[in-house]
Amino acid sequence: MNDWNSIADDVKLGANVRLARFINLYGCAIGEETKIGAFVEIQKNASVGRRCKISSHTFICEGVSIEDNVFIGHGVIFTNDVYPRAAAADGRLQTEADWKVEPTVVHRGASVGSGATILCNLSIGENAIVGAGSVVTRDVPANAIVAGNPAKVLRYIEQSLEASNVRP
Numbered sequence: 001m002n003d004w005n006s007i008a009d010d011v012k013l014g015a016n017v018r019l020a021r022f023i024n025l026y027g028c029a030i031g032e033e034t035k036i037g038a039f040v041e042i043q044k045n046a047s048v049g050r051r052c053k054i055s056s057h058t059f060i061c062e063g064v065s066i067e068d069n070v071f072i073g074h075g076v077i078f079t080n081d082v083y084p085r086a087a088a089a090d091g092r093l094q095t096e097a098d099w100k101v102e103p104t105v106v107h108r109g110a111s112v113g114s115g116a117t118i119l120c121n122l123s124i125g126e127n128a129i130v131g132a133g134s135v136v137t138r139d140v141p142a143n144a145i146v147a148g149n150p151a152k153v154l155r156y157i158e159q160s161l162e163a164s165n166v167r168p
Contacts (some may be wrong), residue, residue: 014050027045028060047100055114063101063120070106072131073114078104082122107142116151127157 004021007013011025014032023036027044029034034048037056042048046060049068054060056074063080066072080101088098092095102120106112110124113132124130124140131154140146143157 010044020056027062037074047109063103063107065103066106067108067110069109071111073112073116074107075115076112076118077116078103078118078120082120110140129157 003039006024006026007017008026010027010081012029014030014034016033017030018035020036020038020040022038024041028042029047030042031048031050031052031150033050033073034052036042036054037058039057040054040060043062045062046064048054048060048066051068051071052066052072054072056075058072058076059078060066061078061080066077081099082102085094085099086119088094091098104118104120105123107124107126107128109127110129112118112124113134115133116130116136117134118124118136122136122139124153125142125144127143128140129145130136130140130151131145134147134151135149136146137150140151141153144153146153146159
């Protein structure tokens with residue numbers, strides 16, 4: 001570890017992972033040949049697949065699973081709680097026992113544009129493209145191009161991007 005990064009002992013890093021400065025990783029798994037940009041936080045029980053690019057200022061919270069060959073743009077925010085609250089009903093500060101982590105899956109080959117917000121309990125389909133600044137509130141089908149707030153399907157990719165994705 002160096003003075004710029006906070007990488008917990010329980011982080012699983014694949015071979016040839018490239019880490020920029022000023023990142024925070026704990027309890028997560030990062031696949032081989034993935035590149036993590038500056039000012040990225042990846043929380044416990046999150047996973048990033050192989051050959052992904054996670055751009056700067058992105059937040060990947062607990063419960064997020066990113067498959068192989070995924071691009072995440074700058075400043076993308078994932079959520080994991082449907083009803084976030086600071087305090088429990090009795091007024092005390094909430095702990096992990098007071099809420100449930102909701103999962104999110106970004107499937108192989110998908111791309112998420114800069115500034116997008118991805119709500120929890122959904123999936124982004126294989127090779128889908130999420131436009132910059134979009135707010136994803138429901139599942140994104142495979143090969144769909146979505147944009148807006150809330151994100152809506154604009155069209156589908158006519159030719160599968162499968163050939164452009166490197167497979168093991």
